[in-house]
Amino acid sequence: MQCGGIMCGIVGAICRSHCERLTLDSLKKIEYRGYDSAGICVKNKCQMHIYKTEGYIEKLDGIVPSSLAPVAISHTRWATHGKVSKENAHPISSEDGVWTIVHNGIIENFDELKSMLLAKGVKFSTQTDSEVICALLALETFSNPIKNIMWVVKKLKGSFAFCAVKKDTENAIYAARQGSPLYAYLRNGKAMIASDPICFFGDRYYKFEDGEICKLTQQSIDFYAFSGKKLKKSEVFNENIQFSAEKGDYSHFMLKEIYETPQTLLNLARQYQKLDLSILGKLKFNKIKLIGCGTAYHSCLMGASFMRTFLKADAEALQASEFRYGNYIIDAQTLCIFISQSGETADTIAAYQKAEQKTKNLISLTNVPHSTLASMSGVCLPICAGPEIAVASTKAYSNQVAALFVLTKALKSKQDFWGAIRNVVELSKKLQKFDVDMKGVAQKICGLDKIFFIGRGEDYVTAQEGALKLKEISYINCSAFAAGELKHGSLALVEDGTPVFVIANDEKVFEKTMNSAFEAKSRGAKLFLVSSLSPKQSEADNFEDIILLPKCGKSLANIMAVVPLQLLSYWTCIFKNLNPDKPRNLAKSVTVE
Structure with a gap:
């Protein structure tokens, strides 16, 4: 199965002019959806200009010239099948250059459709499944472009959301959703479509449901079912937009x-x-x-x-x-x-x-x-x-x-x-201190290749989350263990200097967790304690650093305990000269299997 992108991000926009600026600024807000490559199609009257590059949107931004264009569609890609390359980046155009699309999702019957199109003499220029959408749009000619979209979506199987523009037609964007998120916005002379409503300029927008198509212009938005039936839709309100996406x-x-x-x-x-x-x-x-x-x-x-x-x-x-x-x-x-x-x-x-x-x-x-x-x-x-x-x-x-x-x-x-x-x-009163403390700890561990986290009960859950956070952005091999299980095999991995982070907020098993930590210490481990409980001086002497949390009960202490571990991950990443916002090979949420 080939894939155009599991967690790609798409943005389309129509405004009076300089639409490339609006589109790129919005696309940067959803770069968390993928950052292997990026691209934009700028449509001005009968001309369509495409710019693509490997890497971050910032790199794309540097090659897109200013224009008076009123229409643009853009894409940021997380590659799965089809190598990371400029050729496989979106937007993708049909062989005749009439249709250009950006796509998020998987076309599961890609092989079948591509074989049919090849038999009809269609040539392909990328390794992506997305290209079959363009080819299908160009295969049949209808007087109304929305009918092209309706004809194509009925042939697709899988999860998809895509935007399309057509050469030599009015300034419009056509879009469809089946299984992948898509939203639209129309206010104050700006018309937009995006994978995430954080791209928009307010808390009201339209939400695509599965099996829906839309035609978007600067003045209007029309929704249709895949069957062709025109739909009446109202804006939805998102009261959760309280924090800036900057x-x-x-x-x-x-x-x-x-x-x-x-x-x-x-x-x-x-x-x-x-x-x-x-x-x-x-x-x-x-x-x-x-x-x-x-x-x-x-x-x-x-x-x-x-x-x-x-x-x-x-x-x-x-x-x-x-x-x-x-x-x-x-x-x-x-x-x-x-x-x-x-x-x-x-x-x-x-x-x-x-x-x-x-x-x-x-x-x-x-x-x-x-x-x-x-x-x-x-x-x-x-x-x-x-x-x-x-x-x-x-x-x-x-x-x-x-x-x-x-x-x-x-x-x-x-x-x-x-x-x-x-x-x-x-x-919040402790955050600044946690930040300073964990920055110091991060300097001690950033050059190492393995780190362990241990805890019991809910502390073990925090240990697992701490290990995940550190490994996913610093690329250090981190593992979490139930403290009592160390001696049942995992202790063999402890060597001289191995860091072991001990999460201990449960008073009932605090001493037992200490005993497990000291077993690792006796094998050469360097111990770091994160706890809302104060250890005895004889216990404290075994730790390189102790991060003492405010007391608030066992269960909610672990909401606090994870914060210094998040800061540890952040600063370790910074000391390794990595980007904590965009770890390699990952995207924020996976919208197909």
Whole structure:
């Protein structure tokens, strides 16, 4: 299966002039979706000019001249099949140059379509599946371009969102969605289409549903079903747009988003105070499955622990990609909770669709109110983290954990969460100190090739998230272990000088965690402690550095504990001269399997 891009970003815009500037500035806001290559098609009257390059959008920006063009479509690519190259970058044009498109998704019947087109004499110039869309658009001629789009989408199988422009026609952009996110905006003389509404100039926009096409001009937007039926659509409102999608005075989005954590937690507490969560206390269930991917899976692990502790429930966290194909037993009495920052994670959406065949007890948590996951969910709770641009999730993870804590209380018919979360917000008073401390620790470890994290219970979950954060942006081989399991094999990996980060917030097992740490110390490990509990002096002497957290209880201490680990990851990355916002081979959320 070939792929034009799993998590590519697309932006199209129409304005009075200099549309290339508006389009490129907007595209930079969604570079988290892929940064292997970038390109733009600028349409001015009967002329279409295409500029493409490998690498970041900044490089593309340097080669695109200023123009009076009123129409542009652009693309930032995360390559899968088809090497990273200028030739495989989007936009892609049909052989005759009449149609040009940008595409996000996978055309699953690409091989079949390409064979058919080759038999008709069509020539291809890229390795991408996206090119079949252009070729199909050019294959048939209709008096109305929207009919070309309708004819093509009926032949495509898979997940896609694309924008297209046609030479020698009015200033219009044509777009279609099936399975991949797409949004449109029309206000104040600006008409736009994008993969993420953060590209727009306000909190109101149109959301494409699956099976929809649109024609966008500077004055109007018309939606159609794939069948050709004209649709009536209204704008949606996103009250979650509270934080700027710009870096401001920060060097990187990641650092900015870490520093926003206290405010996003406060926003979450205020928002949940307004919500009527009483319906959650009436749900009937005998077991709970929490399902997510990556960092969201780690929040599921934390949520499952909350629910076992406070609800005495049979709660289990599962990876969405495993749940889809595993033989997990769920029935009408199972409560399934799905977590996705973007609300567009393909495996999580597919897991939801699988679960709803067995149970109606379904809850989702997402940071994007009008995302696919939110739209398909009867009960969707907000994460309230605001836009998160850096690929490595920071503030969204903290808010996911906090939201799961609130959800746990609501399932027990209690809403006494305000005081607890307000205490966590006190971490803002410690952020600057954490930053200085972890910068110093990062200098000690940035040149090493392996690092371990250990903890017990919820501390082990924090250890896993800390290891993931550090490995994904610094490329150091990091592993997390349950502290009690070290001596069952993993201790063999400890050598003289191996860093071991010890997460210890649970007073009941604090001494046992210390014992596991000292076992590693006796084999040459260098220990670093992150804890809300003060060790005895005899214990403290074993640590290179101790990061002491404010006290706020075992469960919520781990919302604080992850923050210094995020800062550790950030500064380690900086000392290695890497870009923490754009780690290699990764994109922020994966919208196809």
